[in-house]
Amino acid sequence: MSSAWITTRAWLLMLPLLIVMIAVVGWPMVDTVRLSFTDTRLVGTSGEYVGLANYAKLLTGSAFLGALRNTAVFAVFSVAAEMTLGVLAALLLDQQFRGRSFVRALMILPWALPTVVNAMLWRLIYNPEYGALNSLLTQLGILSEYRSWLGEPGTALWAIVAADCWKNFPLVALIALAALQAVPRDIKAAAIVDGAGAFARFRFVMWPYLAGPLTIALVLRTIEAFKVFDIIWVMTRGGPVNSTRTLSILVYQEAFSFQRAGSGASLALIVTLIVTVFAAFYIALMRRSGSRA
Amino acid sequence: MERRSLAASILVYGAATVMSAIILAPILWLFLMSISSANDLSAQPLHWWPQTLDLSRYGTLVSLVSNSAGEAFLGSLRNSLFVSGLATLGAILVAVPAAWAVSRTPQVQWSLFAVIATYMLPPVSLAVPLYMGLAHFGLLNTITGLALVYLTILAPFATWLLKTGFDNIPREIESAAMIDGARLDQTMRHITLPLAKPIVATTALFAFLLAWDEFFYALLFTADQRAKTVTVAIADLAGGRVSDYGLIATGGILAALPPVLIGLVMQRAVISGLTTGGVKG
Amino acid sequence: MRHRLASTAIGAAAIAAFLASPAFAETTLRALFMAQAAYSEADVRAMTEAFTKEHPDVKVELEFVPYEGLHDKTVLAQGSGGGYDVVLFDVIWPAEYASNDVLVDATDKITPEMKDGVLPGAWTTVQYDGKTYGMPWILDTKYLFYNKEILEKAGIKAPPKTWDELASQAATIKEKGLLEEPIVWSWSQAEAAVCDYTTILSAYGGSFLDADGKPAFQTGGGLEALQYMAGTMKDGITNPNSKEYLEEDVRKVFQNGDAAFALNWTYMYNLANDPKESKVAGKVGVVPAPGHEGTSEASAVNGSMGLGVTTTSQHKDEAWDYVTFMTSQKVQNEYARLSLPIWKSSYDDPAVTKGQEELVAAAKQSLAVMYPRPTTPRYQELSQALQLAIQSAILGMASPEEALTEAADNSGL
Known part of the structure; x- marks a missing residue:
């Protein structure tokens, strides 16, 4: 078989995917780029070309910086916590103990719970008057009076991070556990016989197996975290005092609430750019680790 | 094998207990809310165990009486099922050949990265043109239209997962079959796909759950019982005129039941699929 | 397996097509x-x-x-x-x-x-x-709802006619230990907060815009209104959770008997009086939102x-x-x-x-004094600036004056 035919065949096999993607993502994307250079409003007058004015206005405005900060805080802390807790949980589940398969099955629950249900569940739990968290903490004597978890700018974003983390750390745990179980038993045993300490065992025996799958998990979770919309929409809609307004929520406000489709489009592209930079970095990392394996 | 010290055992069992409690408590509470009377739910401090059992909300939300809240909610569950099913099917159909091609032909790999890059687009950035496009073809508020949009989320994801799966199937098996004179489609059908079955199943499972989970596009592109999905119905319950938290919780339980059951029943597929190397040579 | 999948797919497609078909009328x-x-x-x-x-x-x-x-x-x-x-x-x-x-x-x-x-x-x-x-x-419009039983226990004869009176009655209820925070509002970062603010602004004779269409809410009655709101929060007579509440939360708290006063729309009257929904059925009083001495008898938002x-x-x-x-x-x-x-x-x-x-x-009394929110094509932006100002002030992050001045600058007007 000639290599030209192999390449052509590959393209033919990819064709359905590419057609769908170009039709439903590529074209709207191009349209978004066009919109971003205009002052088009969602309804009414069609916009004029305004060059980079939308971008200039956004990048210098306080709304963008605030939303960027909130998004970064959300992404960094939720993903970091999910990865850490996930790996710890996986290390635990890699041990032999009675009830292990039960606990492993439990991990499926938060993972399978729809995001919107999770958001709604935690909103009920955080409810300042009738919420379970307040009731529990006061009954345990940890809290002296009920607090408004989602109503305080100081706690709202953290409360959402915690809710997101609860749902997503089991996913990381399941991925990491699967990787750990691929470590041959004799290697694990040999390391113990050699007297390797717990950290050394983790670093030199388990990490080589964990690195690849964890990078994938990290990429997916980081992308998701930067796009975050659903959980915030259901829990706070960006309040209080914009303390949970992330980039996606800001795009929504610009484009739909304020009807500035042009400005919303340019903001959306900035978000895309930020996510792409992160993702490109990860993909480069992954290819490097992939070529080593 | 390894003999654990007593201290290590206590640590393992202690940690396992704490973790189980953290995972179970919120879900258990969601269920308890759904069966507690409104009085129990507005007590301060809360009644953790319902003093009066109230199962009426399940009746309210699962009802076939026409024009009732229950009919609307069941309708949204049905819509979610069809949209997710259709989108998953579509995603698998386009992703299998593409993933195989990328796995076996490194020259075209860059195009997969281009497709995956779209996964980074925040859905808000496509919403306006997509809305106009769907409106143009009369696909707004239809299951087909929403499934088509979901395809764009599921397909890159599915291709990515399947490619890692195919990577783990040795090419030599395929080349051997090809040398024996099998055509590509025969090789695929008889050699590759059977080997890839677990990863295809897992991919389908993940895709289905991803679609079931979707909220933003459904919020914008659906309007009523003909296409409104359960995630939007839940958000409407939480944002609309419902002051009974028990009813909201019941909606949550019902919406979570299908994906949670699928996840539990197909646990083996989930976990073996996550190794992406379930097929060991 | 493959057959089952295929038949499911065809079934799903057929049903989808059926659901998408237009109705006959x-x-x-x-x-x-x-x-x-x-x-x-x-x-x-x-x-x-x-x-x-x-x-x-x-x-x-x-x-x-x-x-x-x-x-x-x-x-x-x-x-x-x-x-x-x-x-x-x-x-x-x-x-x-x-x-x-x-x-x-x-x-x-x-x-x-x-x-x-x-x-x-x-x-x-x-x-x-x-x-x-x-x-x-x-x-x-928004009315002032009150819990007759709690007022009676506190020895209050008649519901308040002015906002100051509301504050002092609430303080009495708090002092007598009947409720920790007697008033509940919908001050979450949403339009609901602007409605409450408008009601009080109209009582204090304020206005949103001056004759030239420039912001005027940062002075006079507009400022006094936010000062009042922030004051009740600081004095602990407003339910602090009001800052994350919408109308339905207000209703929930009020009909659970956890508030003596609540500002809310018409619909709450019959729902809070419905024994199936409410613990305070039959004890619900309703009067126009109060006025301000020397300025107004009652206040209302359109x-x-x-x-x-x-x-x-x-x-x-x-x-x-x-x-x-x-x-x-x-x-x-x-x-x-x-x-x-x-x-x-x-x-x-x-x-x-x-x-x-x-x-x-x-x-009859309220509808006659309904006060409008500003009519401008860029209302959404103005409203968001106001929501932010209201929240900053009630959370004590800025003084009402600073908060409203900033809102005026950011209102885009």
């Missing part, structure tokens, strides 16, 4: 409503059923969204060439909708009977720049909503028939439990007033 109208406050979904469905009984050739498809989604869905549909024939719109949107050509100008369709029969306050809801863009439908026909509608005449039916006196009188009619004479009709005399008495 000569004309199909699509109407957008909200699933929050005022008429319940069941009421709207019943009214619509009555309409289609009179017009068998017309089918009406209803969609209900939370208030927060109403504006966005309307403009999104309009931006992509239409979708709805009839939309419900809030009093604050006609300016924006008019300048973007969303609603049909219905000025010529208003008959003299309509003109005279409907309360003048209701008309302001649907008018902008001298034109009328639909019919008022929900005539609504929180009314109207029904209009969209410019993209293919069936404008049928759509207008539907609007006039829904807003007709007969229909409104029949469903007057959660929202009061727009028609003057309804308020003397025993069929409407029976069982809710207290509410109707309050309405």
